[in-house]
Amino acid sequence: MKAAYIKPFSVAILIIIIDQLVKTWVRTHMLLGEEIHFLGSRGMLHYTENNGMAFGMELGGTFGKLLLTLFRIVAVCGIGYGLFYLIQHKYHRGLIMNVALIFAGAMGNILDSTFYGVIYQREALFHGRVVDMFYFPLLSGNFPTWLPIWGGEDYVFFRPVFNVADSAISIGVILILLFQKHYFKQETPVESNPNSEIVEE
DSSP: OOHHHHHHHHHHHHHHHHHHHHHHHHHHHSOTTOEEESBTBSSEEEEEEESSSGGGOOOOHHHHHHHHHHHHHHHHHHHHHHHHHHHHTTOOHHHHHHHHHHHHHHHHHHHIIIIIHHHTSOOOTTOOOEEEEEEOOOEEEEOOTTSTTTTTOEEEETOOOBOHHHHHHHHHHHHHHHTHHHHTOOOOOOOOOTTSOOOOO
16 A cells, blocks of 8 residues: 555544444443543533434434435445545645544444444344444533523533544544635646746756
């Protein structure tokens, strides 16, 4: 394998391994719904499972679950192809590494939804649930009553429970959005000028 491929795919493999090790530890050492606090009430492991997308979002029903898993597989194949394409065409290294993060995160959650149903839950292939565990309810309170729609309701920030794979996807996407101008900057061609010097080959 060419050197240009080694670093991004090594990072991706490392993230996938860490993600699966953490999920396996949670599955084998915690009960569903159990919490282990490491930052008091502001940070904890909270064992939960979801049938759907990142941060607990779901697509309902058995058919929805199957459709979502198959979509994930197609998506990760597309991301993998894109990663090869970016490396082959020598795109910015930062962009390549961020796409590698997204690829790793997508792959980590695909392993859950594809195989965990068979391994842990006595369910069919492609019907496994994704394991989430990191929960950081840093702020909580009530929205002011004058606020439209949410006025008077409780809020928690940050509410979603997530895993290592979710984090990799989020970091990759955020960094691409933040540095897109740097990653995709175009070189301005130098216009020819009659007075310019001629460079001999």
